[in-house]
Structures are given as C-alpha cells and as structure tokens.
Amino acid sequence: MESLYAITTGILSASGLYLTLRGRTFPVVVGLTLLSYAVNLFLFSMGGLTTNGAVILNGEGHYADPLPQALVLTAIVIGFAMTAFVVILAMRARGDLGNDHVDGRKLDEPREERG
Amino acid sequence: MSQHLIVLPILLPLLAGLVLLHKRSGVTRTKRIISVAATVGLLAIAIALVIEAASGEITYYALGDWQPPFGIVLVLDRLSALMILLTSILAVGSVVFASAGDDEQGSNFHGLIQWQLMGINGAFLTGDLFNLFVFFEVLLLASYALLMHGGGKARILAGLHYVVLNLAGSALFLIAVGVLYGATGTLNMADMAVRVAELDPERAGLVRAGALLLLVVFGLKAAILPLYFWLPRAYAAAPAPVAALFAIMTKVGVYAILRVYPLIFGDHAGPLAALDQPWVWWMALVTLAVASIGVLAARDLRLLVAYLLLVSIGTLLAGVGLRNTAATSALLYYLLHTTLVTGGLFLLCEMIGVQRGKAGTRLVKGRPLQNGGWLGILFFLGAVTVAGLPPLSGAIGKVLLMQATPHAQQPWLWPLLLASGLTSLIALSRAGSTLFWRSHEGEPTHAPLTKRHWFGVGWLMAASPLMVILAGPITDYTRATAEQLAHPERLVRSLLEPDETGGES
Incomplete structure (x- = not known):
C-alpha cells in the first residue's frame, strides 16, 4: 500500500515537473495540474496512511488523522481555482500575443529577432 | 469590541471588497469613497494595534474559541502590528x-485592492503554518488580477510568468507544510517550536x-537571488x-522568514537551530551584488526602480x-523606509511617464515635462533617500545595519x-x-496631474523626512520588536499556557 502510494505520487510529480518546464502554455497548465494532484496525494498521506480506520484523533484503537483530510480539501479547492485562472490566462495570452509560447514568441524564431 | 480588534484588519478589507463588488463595470465616485474610507479605517485600526502591541504583551485571537494548539489563532505581537501599520500607510497612498x-x-x-490587503494582513497575523499558505494564496490571487489590470501585451506576458511560477511555489509550500506536519504533528507555529525542541533525532x-x-x-516571494527573475x-x-502596493509583497516573504525561523528553529532547536542562516546570508549577499549591477543596466525608469x-x-x-x-532592529527600520520610498518612486515613475508622452519612462531624450520642477524635486528626494545618502532615512537605516554587523562579517557586507x-x-x-535636463526643444505634452497624484506620491515620500525626525521613537520600537523576536519562548508561553495571558475570542 505505502510503496504503491509513494510510486504514484512520485510519477505524478515527475510528469508534472517535466510538463511544467515545457515551452508552450498548454503542457505547462497540464503540468501544474498534475503537480497539484501529486501535492494533494502527498498532503493526504502526511499523517501516515491508515486503512479501514475511523476518523478520530487520539481515539481508542484504530484511527486515522482527520487533519490532513481537512487540509487536502482546502488545498483542492484553492488548486482548482488557480487552475481555472491559469487556463483563462493562457487563452488570453494566446489571443493577445498571437502564439502559445510562454515567452510570447514562436519556437523556431531565434531570440535576437524579437522585436 | 476591543478584544475583536485583532481580527478587524482581515474583516474590514473583506467586507469592503464584497461591497465594492456590487456593480462590476465602471468606477463611480461612491466606489472610490468606500475604498479610500476602508483603507483609512484600516490605518486607524493599525495604529490601535501598534499601541496595543507596544505594551510588549503578546495577545492572540482564537477563531471560534478553539484554544491553541488545536484551533486557528491570530497572533498579535510588535512585529505583526508594525507590518500591518506599514501596509495600511502604503495602501492609503496607493488607493488615493x-x-x-x-x-x-x-x-x-x-x-x-481590498482583498489584496486582506491577504497581506492575514499573512502578517496568522500563527498557523497552513493559514499562512491560505493567506498567501488570497494575496496572490488578488495580485494576479491586479498585475494584469488594464491589459496589454507586456502585462499579460509578465503575468503569465508570475502566475505559473507562483503556482509551482504554492505546490512546494504545501509539500513543505506536509513534511513538517508529518514530522512534528502540529501546524501551530508556537506548538511546532515546542515539538521541534523535543524532536526524535x-x-x-x-x-x-x-x-x-x-x-x-519564502525566497521566491521575497525575490532572493536564484528566484528573483520574475520580479x-x-x-x-x-x-x-x-x-x-507590490512593494510590500516582497516584504511578506522577508516577514515570513523572520517569523518562522527564529521562532521554530531558534536556539532551543538543538542541532536544527539556525538552519536557514548560512543560506539566507550568502544568497542575500549575492542578490545585493547582482541587483547593484542590474540597477546600472536598466534602460527604463520603472525597471530601475524594480532593481532598487x-x-x-x-x-x-x-x-x-x-x-x-x-x-x-536595524533591518526593521530599513524595511519601513524602503517599502514606503520604493512605493513612492513607482508612483512618481507613472507621473513622469504620463508627462513625457510617447517616450514614457524609457531613459531617452523626450519632451520637456510640464511640471518638471516639482517632479524633479520629488525625484531628487527619492533618489537621495533610496541611495542611502544623509540626511534622509536611507542613510540612517544603512548606518544602523553596518553598526550591527559583527567584525567577522564586516568585510563581506560593508563593501x-x-x-x-x-x-x-x-x-x-x-x-x-x-x-529632466536632456529634453528636446518644444512644447510639453499637456497631461495635467491631479491633486490625487500629488497626494499619493507626497504621502509616501514624506515618510522619509518623518522617519528621520522620529528616528528615536521608531528605533525604540524596532529594538523592542527585535528583543521580542529573539525570545520566542515568550510567544510560546503566552499561546500555550493560557492562565498567564487570557486568550480572547
């Protein structure tokens, strides 16, 4: 369970990081989304993984820490709002700058010719 | 009423922002009046908070009356009161x-603008690491929209970089908070300080x-060397x-470093004590060196101020x-001075740019300025202050900082x-x-400046001479603040042992 969880989080964040470093806005947005998924999973596991446990802190017997669940909800809401914002911004940038490169230039165009 | 004072710097901008949403389009007189009134109200609250904090007592506000370390708390000490006062002074100039x-x-x-103020004030007041994240997001989301206010290619492009970088920063923040919670089992900063001291090796x-x-x-927010290229x-x-207003945003990062590390990783933390110190010190020196070169290289007045x-x-x-x-203590004095004066310089750039017509703020020959005399005097005042020449506040801040440098560090910092x-x-x-001097012959562009322009710049620039006149009381306050920061156990005691100071709710 733990190793599967760790590997999933790791693959998600590695893919997210790779995509965030790409040159066009769409992969960057997808990369940021994957990164926020990975972070949410990570946050969820930060109190330790408990299966089939009740959500009680310091209760008797088998329990899961409820705080990370509350935090991850907050993080999901904020992450969702931010993703919506960055999608709209990327579309606006595509419209205003005429292409979808993050620096606002065509990919093949050498740097010096910018104007 | 008075026990609810601590939460007001968050509530007032929140409510004002909601009222201002009433009609989306257009700016009416009413909107301006509400906004200015709310900001002036914030200034009054901030003054009351500083007076309360100046007694040296650390008070907290437990939201929903859930006592620390379990509930969410807002903590008021000298440092947070000072930062809120600084924010509200800057905001008055900016809004007018x-x-x-x-x-x-x-x-x-x-x-x-009001929500931006809410986020900034919240970040200064919170005593909880996760809420620091939440308030960072509040101030960032407002700043994304404000940065692109008015549109245009340059703003969209700069905004895209800024947003993407800060989203990645938020992801890192959450990971860091997660790791710290996993290791210590708490998010309350005071409680974390206690847990770190008795940590399993x-x-x-x-x-x-x-x-x-x-x-x-925090380095990304404060724009320290490898992370400043967006700024x-x-x-x-x-x-x-x-x-x-953004002049205070980088200071939020500085504040966060100043708040979190001495409190949680102070002398009591054993092997983890001062773990940020070498990184902050060396990176700050390199930032200083690179930014000084950037100042020389800038070909636009606004870029020049950004490097300053x-x-x-x-x-x-x-x-x-x-x-x-x-x-x-010295850096707190310098922080007050630099935030207000840099804010004033950004406003002054706009006035100069408007009067130069097409040339804008680019440093090329342009038309003569209509109000060249007054703008020149203000620019001179700002330049003297920001470069740190006597008799204005920049010099005092620098001298204080140089005096505070121990002998071993002097060869690095002084030059x-x-x-x-x-x-x-x-x-x-x-x-x-x-x-001001190398202008073309010809008529100046007719672009009159209003009283509001002059008030905004004058309000912020006046801080510099005032800080010289009031240097005594201000340094007394900053010294007491530094004392308080150097003794984190006082904050821990007043939060976690409620019989000593009453928690208010």
Whole structure:
C-alpha cells in the first residue's frame, strides 16, 4: 500500500515537473495540474496512511488523522481555482500575443529577432 | 469590541471588497469613497494595534474559541502590528493615487485592492503554518488580477510568468507544510517550536528538508537571488498604484522568514537551530551584488526602480542572515523606509511617464515635462533617500545595519552595501539628468496631474523626512520588536499556557 502510494505520487510529480518546464502554455497548465494532484496525494498521506480506520484523533484503537483530510480539501479547492485562472490566462495570452509560447514568441524564431 | 480588534484588519478589507463588488463595470465616485474610507479605517485600526502591541504583551485571537494548539489563532505581537501599520500607510497612498484615473482602466480595481490587503494582513497575523499558505494564496490571487489590470501585451506576458511560477511555489509550500506536519504533528507555529525542541533525532532530517523547502518558497516571494527573475519585468509592467502596493509583497516573504525561523528553529532547536542562516546570508549577499549591477543596466525608469527594490531585499535579508538583535532592529527600520520610498518612486515613475508622452519612462531624450520642477524635486528626494545618502532615512537605516554587523562579517557586507549605494547613485543621477535636463526643444505634452497624484506620491515620500525626525521613537520600537523576536519562548508561553495571558475570542 505505502510503496504503491509513494510510486504514484512520485510519477505524478515527475510528469508534472517535466510538463511544467515545457515551452508552450498548454503542457505547462497540464503540468501544474498534475503537480497539484501529486501535492494533494502527498498532503493526504502526511499523517501516515491508515486503512479501514475511523476518523478520530487520539481515539481508542484504530484511527486515522482527520487533519490532513481537512487540509487536502482546502488545498483542492484553492488548486482548482488557480487552475481555472491559469487556463483563462493562457487563452488570453494566446489571443493577445498571437502564439502559445510562454515567452510570447514562436519556437523556431531565434531570440535576437524579437522585436 | 476591543478584544475583536485583532481580527478587524482581515474583516474590514473583506467586507469592503464584497461591497465594492456590487456593480462590476465602471468606477463611480461612491466606489472610490468606500475604498479610500476602508483603507483609512484600516490605518486607524493599525495604529490601535501598534499601541496595543507596544505594551510588549503578546495577545492572540482564537477563531471560534478553539484554544491553541488545536484551533486557528491570530497572533498579535510588535512585529505583526508594525507590518500591518506599514501596509495600511502604503495602501492609503496607493488607493488615493489610483483614484486619479488608473482604476478606470479595468473592472473591480478597488475590490481587488481590498482583498489584496486582506491577504497581506492575514499573512502578517496568522500563527498557523497552513493559514499562512491560505493567506498567501488570497494575496496572490488578488495580485494576479491586479498585475494584469488594464491589459496589454507586456502585462499579460509578465503575468503569465508570475502566475505559473507562483503556482509551482504554492505546490512546494504545501509539500513543505506536509513534511513538517508529518514530522512534528502540529501546524501551530508556537506548538511546532515546542515539538521541534523535543524532536526524535531520527526525524531531524525530515524537519530540515521541510524547513529548507519552506525557505525556497519564502525566497521566491521575497525575490532572493536564484528566484528573483520574475520580479523586474512584473513590477515594471504592473500599473503604478499596483506596483507601489507590490512593494510590500516582497516584504511578506522577508516577514515570513523572520517569523518562522527564529521562532521554530531558534536556539532551543538543538542541532536544527539556525538552519536557514548560512543560506539566507550568502544568497542575500549575492542578490545585493547582482541587483547593484542590474540597477546600472536598466534602460527604463520603472525597471530601475524594480532593481532598487531588489537591492533593498538583498540588504534586508543580509540583516536577517546576521541574526542578532541589533541587526534585526536595524533591518526593521530599513524595511519601513524602503517599502514606503520604493512605493513612492513607482508612483512618481507613472507621473513622469504620463508627462513625457510617447517616450514614457524609457531613459531617452523626450519632451520637456510640464511640471518638471516639482517632479524633479520629488525625484531628487527619492533618489537621495533610496541611495542611502544623509540626511534622509536611507542613510540612517544603512548606518544602523553596518553598526550591527559583527567584525567577522564586516568585510563581506560593508563593501557590498556601500557599492550598491554607489551604483544606485550613479544610475539615478544618470536617469535624472536624462529625464529632466536632456529634453528636446518644444512644447510639453499637456497631461495635467491631479491633486490625487500629488497626494499619493507626497504621502509616501514624506515618510522619509518623518522617519528621520522620529528616528528615536521608531528605533525604540524596532529594538523592542527585535528583543521580542529573539525570545520566542515568550510567544510560546503566552499561546500555550493560557492562565498567564487570557486568550480572547
């Protein structure tokens, strides 16, 4: 369970990081989304993984820490709002700058010719 | 009423922002009045908070009456009261200046400004690491929209970089908070300080990793060397009142470093004590050096001011890196001075740019200025202050910081600090002579400046002479603040042992 969880989080964040470093806005947005998924999973596991446990802190017997669940909800809401914002911004940038490169230039165009 | 004072700097901008949403389009007189009134109200609250905090007592506000360490708390000590006062002074200048016409270029300007203030105040007050994240997001989301207020290619491009970078920063922040929670089992900063002191040595590595990740996030907000490349372009592209308000945003990062590390990783933390110190110190020195070169290289007045802001960040963080009481006191004085004066300079850039017509703020020969005399005097005043020449406040801040430097660090900090003053002086005198003296023959552009413009700039620039006159009381306060920061156990005691000071709700 733990190793599967760790590997999933790791693959998600590695893919997210790779995509965030790409040159066009769409992969960057997808990369940021994957990164926020990975972070949410990570946050969820930060109190330790408990299966089939009740959500009680310091209760008797088998329990899961409820705080990370509350935090991850907050993080999901904020992450969702931010993703919506960055999608709209990327579309606006595509419209205003005429292409979808993050620096606002065509990919093949050498740097010096910018104007 | 008075026990609810601590939560008001968050509630007032929130409610004002909601009221200002009422009609989306257009800027009416009513909106401006509400916005200015709310900001002045915030200033009054901030003064009351400073008076309350000046007694030296640390008070907290438990939201929903859930007592720490379980509930969410807002903590008021000297440092947070001072930062809120600084924010509200800056905001008054910025909002009045914006009412001269900048707020008409897009929708919802005043509402967004109020929410930005809410986020900033919340970040200064919170005593909880996760809430620090939440308030960072509040202030960032407002700043994204404000940065692009009015639109245009340069703003969209700078905004895209700024947003993507800060989203990645938020992800790192959450990871760091997660690691620290996993290792210590708490999010309350005071409680975490206690838990770190009695930490299982096996988990020390985990805490160290989390704390340094957190430093990366704060460094990104404060714009320290490898993480500052977003700043000059974003600040040069932002509308002037927004850029002026953003002068406090980088200080939120400095504040966070100053709040979290001495409290949680103070002397009591054993092997983890002062783990941020070498990183902050060396990176601050390199930031100072690179920013001084940037100041010389800038070909636009607004870019020049943005690099001056970076110089001040380098200076402030070098003070943080020294980690002694005198240096903290000096850097707090310098922080007040630099935030207000840089904000004023951003506003002044806009006025100069408007009067130069097509040439804008680029440092090229342009038309003569209609109000060249007054603008020139203000520019001269700002340049003298920001370059750190006597008799204005910049010099006092620098001298205090240099006096606080121990002998071992002097060979590093002194030359860099003085050289940065020299390069600022060269760049500013070159810029000033181009702007005011090397103009074409001909009629000045007719672009009248209103009283609101003059008030906004005058309000912020007046801080510099005032800080010289009131240097005594201000340094007394900052010294007491530094004392308080150097003794984190007082904060821990007043939060976690409620019989000593009553928790208010």
